[in-house]
Amino acid sequence: MAGYVELRENVYGKASFEVIEGLDVHDSVVYRVLKRTTDIAIALLLLILFLPVIPLVAVLIKLDSKGPILFKQKRVGKDGKEFDFYKYRSMVVGAESVIGILRPLSGASGPVFKLKDDPRVTSVGRFLRRSSLDELPQLINVLKGEMSIVGPRPNLPSEVAHYLPWQ
Template structure:
């Protein structure tokens, strides 16, 4: 974000230039932002503090051209540092895990683990597809638009567990919703097929999402990907769960805390992000495998 023509001209091919007239809520709602660089001819300290605070709340790293910046008025960040980006000296407020090597290893693990699961599990894929077709006509896979890293939209794949046309029936079942917040959840959903109940109980319906991982849209471990209508109802602080790639499995899924409130769910996801480590990811994967084997899932 800049109001300096020289800066805009110099960096327009390197960064996306955002109009300074955009308000923060409008900016976060309409743009997909990984990191925000504030570079104006004259720094407005009140405006900068506002950006620092809001970026920290939603999990976006913030940079600004001001060598005298410091944590003010209780504003905290995961990491405050000085760095050069394309020869531009910036103060950086890092609001996501800052373990470069660890995150690269997470990406490598995602690819290798997903590739292995798809290759070794291919016979299981075929058996599940056959069972779904045997129970009734309709597609084997269910595709739904989900929200990923920093608001990116993608098609999430699952094995179909409901009767065809079930999404249209959701409005008539809202009175039975057992989950607070914007999420819809019924323990004994009448739309779920017999094979679908088994797939959900064992979490095998999630297997096609390993394709999403190979496409770079998801990770093995991370907050579950929400649907757009849920994100529209998020409070500002809840949007920070979008600051890491969504995962097939996460903390609350393996902790057997399926009846927690929506706010507790969000806080568990933020706790995972704030305390992220590769060791914790491996532990969650191990617990997930145990959950699948013992069929103690949903």
């Protein structure tokens, strides 16, 4: 088999899946340093670009509804480590307390559900979600090394509890 793999690489100039499968680039120090440096550079650039928008969004949230500007929620990151996940608040205060009432309306059976016209979302929150501006504070999580610009979205602990062992 080894002779075939070498012949194939020489003829086609491409490595086979067998060879590539054994490589785990994500474990290399160079990859991790490069990914982290890229995350920091992109997060800083985006924060600088959106600097004029940040105070405006904060004022709009305060004028629209009572409560904090930022929404903080526990999420599970790399290696199962929990951290505080930040977003601009787009729902009314106490929105999580009515999940039990709203879940049957969604038709969802799993730990996650979404309503098309969720009554908990504020007017400003609707705009923030459509424009994805509610995600801006997550750049803080990226700078702290809790999240990455590219990669899976951190899940809620309640979602992770339903994972199968291989997940």
